[in-house]
Amino acid sequence: MTTLYGIMQYLGKCQETQNISQSLQDKLNHNNLNFNLDKYKTIKPFSTNNGIQVLRGFADSLTLASISQTNEEYQRKIEPNHKRGIEEYLIKNAQDKIYFPEVTLLYEYDASIDPEKLPIKFLIDELDIKNVDTLARLEVIGVASLSIDEEKEKLYRLDGNHRLEVLGKAASDGLKKNETKRATSNNIFQTNRMLSFCVILVTKTQNLSYEHLYFYLLNSKSLPINAIKTLDIITKADSGELKEFVESDKFLLLLDSIKKWWQDFDDKEKEVLISVVNEMIREKEEKDLSNILKEAIGIYKGEKNLENTQESMLGIICFLRLKAKDCDETKEKLRYFKQWVGKFNYDISHFKKISDLYESFIKYDEEIRRKRYIFVAMEFNQNYMGIYKSAIENVIHRIQGENNSLNFELIPIMEQKSDVNIPRQIFEDIEKSDIVMVDISTNNPNVMLEYGYAKGLGRYVILTYCEEWKKAMLEDFENIKGKKYLEKIKKDLEQKNFDVRVNNHQAWSKKDELENILEREMKEYLRNIGKT
Structure with a gap:
């Protein structure tokens, strides 16, 4: 059993404190203690009663690595070059100068269990304290613990997977200072470093809805995540639980609205789809993108039935449909596009941006016409x-x-x-x-x-x-x-x-x-x- 200690708090919309928490009120009532709200407000001017519940604290990298795991359904595979870059950063820099960002983990608990039996404990509930000021300060700070039986359950890694992989190995087995040399004792670097962590606490859902959601939130706004992992948000998550979030995200809402049209796509086709949808959204054209994508996918599937069609063709068909007045014009442009590709022997999969490929073709087409x-x-x-x-x-x-x-x-x-x-x-x-x-x-x-x-x-x-x-x-x-x-x-x-x-x-x-x-x-x- 491993216990993490930290500060528990809700990360939601805050407002000026109007009352104390129910747990503190119960504690005060139990001890027949009088309470001064105005004095309490000087300690806690703002509060929140809902939002994302998190436990933030510090623990050594060996502990965090041993009680956490990746979920291969959505998590990206370890990238060797990125992993080695972290190893060299750790090995070559002075130890007191190194800083690693906070790692984000997720803990799912069964909401049907009696709260007193949950492995989440607040210090204020564990201590027999009768001083009002001390109780108020403990409640404001939110000192709490989370106990994990790593033999039965693990925390999921949402952000910091590469860091934990490297630091956990550095703490348990050590790292080779020079990869080209044998792993002799003088070529092994071993250290166990303290890391800051943030554990997001959520109730369990049938389809890992919140796990997918928070992974998406953490990764979609920085380094791009793999298309398949993004689509997991709307294919495996419970639409009822995430309805409000999906509806507020234009990208996810658009993909969700055409789900049945692309669900039978293979991984490469899904990757092309996510790329072109992002580009189409950035075009900011006042058109019904949902219907445009449905029609484009229909044309693409028709092309697949006729000949051996590259997955990249899906992207250009979507863009052709976006710019055309109807499906007939799209098909006509597509015919000229294929002639253009054949004439110049282009490998359209080499174009990183579908919009660049489209613009190249349109310039040619305009010159032709x-x-x-x-x-x-x-x-x-x-x-x-x-x-x-x-x-x-x-x-x-x-x-x-x-x-x-x-x-x-x-x-x-x-x-x-x-x-x-x-x-x-x-x-x-x-x-x-x-x-x-x-x-x-x-x-x-x-x-x-x-x-x-x-x-x-x-x-x-x-x-x-x-x-x-x-x-x-x-x-x-x-x-x-x-x-x-x-x-x-x-x-x-x-x-x-x-x-x-x-x-x-x-x-x-x-x-x-x-x-x-x-x-x-x-x-x-x-x-x-x-x-x-």
């Missing part, structure tokens, strides 16, 4: 202008049919209004274009100027010429002899201008040939910018 303008530079010829317009629109229709997220628009070919500064309008159209198609059938000087401007801006340029149009133009030069300047123009028309001669210029004679050229070039443009 933005309108891309096509400008055509060509000499005015009503017939050929019609052919180019029809061919380009047919190619756009086919490409967008293969990927409806792509958005192309043809800038009207030579349809400037008479009151517009045509050169300036042309240059502005080239500046906003992504693709510039240049017909060099006639070597028109204005077309060459527009081609050069587009090249200077770094636009994707497609050079084509119509063999029939070029042939007709050359026939006009047949009867010209002895004109040196015109002979040079004819030669440039036959062999192409020096500027374009080294570039790929493709000939066509029929409209379907032109369409094939334009489709091939536009798809090459998309590959170059990583959109196909």
